[in-house]
Amino acid sequence: MGNHVGDHAVVLGGSIAGSLAARMLADAYREVTVIDRDELTGAVGPRRAIPQGHHIHALLARGQQILDEVFPGLTEELMSIGVPVGDFGTSLSWYFNGELMKKAESGLTCVAAGRPLLEDRIRRRIRGLGNVTHRELTDVLGLVASPDRRRITGVRVQSRAQGSAEEVIEADLVVDTTGRGTRTPRWLAELGYPEVAEERVTMDLTYTTCDFRGPLTFDPIGDDIALIPVATPAVRRGAIFARMPDRYALSLTGILGDRPPTDHQGFLAYAETLPVPEIHKALRDAEPLGPPVSFHFPASIRRHYERQSRHPEALLVMGDAACVFNPVYGQGMTVAAIESLVLRRHLEQGPPKPGPFFHDLAKVIDAPWEMSAGADLGFPEVEGRRTLKSRLGNAYVSRLQAAAVGDGELSVAFLRTAGLVDGPQALMRPRVLARVLRRPAPRPAAAPVKL
16 A cells, blocks of 8 residues: 555454454554553463463354465465365365265365464564554553544553553554454443444353364374364254364354363263264373363344444444354354455545444445354244344255255355355355255254253
């Protein structure tokens, strides 16, 4: 970008969304400051500010494509340090209602780096930009506004170092990427702005993850990347069993109050109830690298900033701070990457205006939210607003998944949509629709197993 649109931009939060925002801002502002309450330098393990960091994170196909565009050579760099990389259609085994979707080459790249390692490698690229500074171990206390409160002019912060005083960091633009714990709705209310409209889908999800030392005596993954039995209304217990760069990991999921145990024997007993018995067989005698760790996720939350009647200038919101997706679908990091492209487009036109920015942000959130929230609402007990469109969509996707057991073309069509490469409408193309409808409707599955 030839000319700067401002002197100083501040990003609140230094994870994937924050780093991607900083990358785009670095081309448009003379100086960019990323503020985070954790220590980021050399952080290669789960951070306190990211409690879900212990668990397996998926980078969907579109996310990988964007990261390789923004950070050229990133996939090759990760491969060089031992990160498993493969094809989404052949290196992962996808199970729906206990049946394996037919494997087929998709041309979509899966990078099984894990969130902490991926964050670290991206932050290294950010630090190399020259005009980006990280303020670590620093708490954000609030926003600073102009006297008429129509514009945000900075943030109040305080270092966690003993004896530190509160200070103000002035900024031409503030971007909130603090995640699900965002305080922007509260700060806006304190400044006299309308309440931010929210949409919730309550899943009451619990993840429990345990890492295991390799090699395994019985290894059903082999040179592939993961086995993924997906939780469905008929078979409600799901999991991701993955080969990581330095270990194997199993994340168990429980919904609607069903919580995978955190003691080792209980964890293995829960794994034994999965519809893929190879997972329990592989791990029943394997050496755990530590105790299982749980993370509770009550609800998906979408904040509709695009619906606000008033919003201060120079304040944007991105990532989980704008929309928190059910992590089962692995959309968070990839949607953050897509949002960063929206930010880049607006920066190319000058200082970004919140109204048009949030309008465009909503458009890229619509499809992944429709897919994940719609799938969650396929569970009858889940709280949320159901529409005729979501009901018909769930019935159709269930039939497509059943047909994909014997049809690799349908597997690829599903993975391209789930990977956010194609929009949901791609599943309704005449060729795909014909292949789905020529298969008989799936039979009801057996009742879910419970401990």
